[in-house]
Amino acid sequence: MAAIISCHYCTFPATTKVFRPINPFRFPSASSHAYFRRFGTRCSTNKQHPFDLQNKQKGRSFSFKECAVSIALAVGLVTGVPGLDWWSNAYAAEPVFSDLSVLISGPPIKDPGALLRYALPINNKAIREVQKPLEDITDSLKVAGVKALDSVERNVRQSSRALKQGKTLIVSGLAESKKEHGVELLNKLETGMDELQQIVEDRNRDAVAPKQKELLQYVGGVEEDMVDGFPYEVPEEYQSMPLLKGRATVDMKVKVKDNPNLDECVFRIVLDGYNAPVTAGNFVDLVKRRFYDGMEIQRADGFVVQTGDPEGPAEGFIDPSTEKTRTIPLEIMVDGEKAPVYGATLEELGIYKAQTRLPFNAFGTMAMARDEFEDNSASSQVFWLLKESELTPSNANILDGRYAVFGYVTENEDFLADLKVGDVIESIEVVSGLDNLVNPSYKIAG
Structure with a gap:
């Protein structure tokens, strides 16, 4: 493995x-x-x-x-x-820092939804200023009792004010083909903001988090509507590979053995092709080939869950059209850059302190396993991190910049810790975003 x-x-x-x-x-x-x-x-x-x-x-x-x-x-x-x-x-390279660093400074972001929102290739400060206070509600709710609502109220007022002041700039940042949908989401966001304000005034603490999640989904939708096409060209040597030019969502259904409290579980995973098109495209292509269906979990040690090593001597996916192992390059997007770097770790490039756009911060961060000494040796083996960012903080561990992150588990991620070696992946289904896959090899006969 x-x-x-x-x-x-x-x-x-x-x-x-x-x-x-x-x-x-x-x-x-x-x-x-x-x-x-x-x-x-x-x-x-x-x-x-x-x-x-x-x-x-x-x-x-x-x-x-x-x-x-x-x-x-x-x-x-x-x-x-x-x-x-x-x-x-x-090396002459210097660490690159994003213009958003001021907006998202503070403790490492652990929420997979927030990481995905911040990873979108957009440059619209107005919508980020709406987003940031809404994200901060999560920290506000860590205060015990109804005292937390005082902080939440400040968050809501700040976000609502930013929305009113910046709406024109937000609308102008929408892609022309998506503008109607984006405006519709903004209207829902405005209404929802008023509803959240009322929830706070009613001192209904339990209703805050569900409404926050709803509003952040609107924000994320608006931000996605700002992306106009795919933002960069993949290097020529990788352009014929399966590429995910955008995002896709998959549901992974796992049959759990020897666990009286859990029989099966469906993990929802968002794959980010904006920041890892080759890596995410390879995975979606293998999913459509049913490569992982029926495969067992092969490592579950409390640190990671890993699978993808096929039976037999092969170390990865054997492409039937070539009868050779299909490998993909190491692919890492540095925060502040417009395109990923390929074929080298950040430490090899002399920028090991640079921030990665998709960090190993969230429980359930998904990445490619590879040969430690061969950067471009990944094929089919994937792993999910089970440690939170307090133990492996972004930019202060040996995972960021060395392994290609290409998605996050966004639903039921806590159940990853219950998986054991021998549990079976019954199926992985693409539920959205398949139209973002180009060069799909699974459609080729054989």
């Missing part, structure tokens, strides 16, 4: 056992040996270690330089101290 993280190789005495840590992201506080025991997926006793990434033999010798780079990078990522300046100075 493809790895989502692994150690660079270290040599232990002959009596050292193979370590399989529960949490490979627990960083060292004592020695480098502790680092590799806690950080890697496997360390063996040989000087040239077989690297078990996809249950296959892949040899690579230990390099002291690689270990030093890994340790320095990990320290820099955790502490914020640039421990790799001597390395990154070889």
Whole structure:
């Protein structure tokens, strides 16, 4: 199975056992040996270690330089101290920060819906100023009792004022072909804002969150109506691959075994082709091929849930038209950039502190697994992160910028933690957005 993280190789005495840590992201506080025991997926006793990434033999010798780079990078990522300046100075690239950083500054955003809204390729400050106070209601509701409603009331007033003052600019930002729909949503948003204000005045705390969710759906719809076509050209070498030029939603139905409290569950997943068209397109194409139907969950260790490794010697999807494994490039959108970077991690590009547009912040973040040492080796294996951003904060972990995020579980994500190895994916169905898939290989005979 493809790895989502692994150690660079270290040599232990002959009596050292193979370590399989529960949490490979627990960083060292004592020695480098502790680092590799806690950080890697496997360390063996040989000087040239077989690297078990996809249950296959892949040899690579230990390099002291690689270990030093890994340790320095990990320290820099955790502490914020640039421990790799001597390395990154070889690159001219500088971290890129979005114009929206002021609007969304603060604690890491964990809500998948909010992450998807902020990830849309739009540049309309007026609608973001409406959105931000509505998103902040979530934090306001963390205060106990009805006292929370005082903060909620300020949020609502701020958002309502921003909507009234910025409506003209918001309407002007709508794509011409979607303007009628966008205006309709804005009218619903205005009405809903008044209704939320009344809920607050009635001190009905329980009704706040459902109404907030409804209003944010309107906001997200308006923002999507601002996207006019696909915003950039995919590099020529990838243009013939299945590409998701927009977003799609899928429902993944899982049959759960040996759990008296859960028999089956349907996970709704939003796939973001705006920021990962090749990665999301590959997945949707495999879904339409029924590649995942009947496949078991293959890893469920409390850190991630992973699947996608087919039976037999193949490490990924074998395209019947070529009889070869179809692989896709590593694809990462940097916040503030107009198109993704391909074929290299952000640390390899010298911009490991840059923010990614789709961060590993949310419980249920979906990404591609790949060979640790081959950036462009992803094929069919996917994983969902089970840790929230307090443990793996955006831009301070070894996932962001190294693995391609292409979606989030937006419904029933909490049940991912209940999945076990051997649970079966009964089906994955595309429920919307299939028309955004171009070059669909599943339509080719065979």
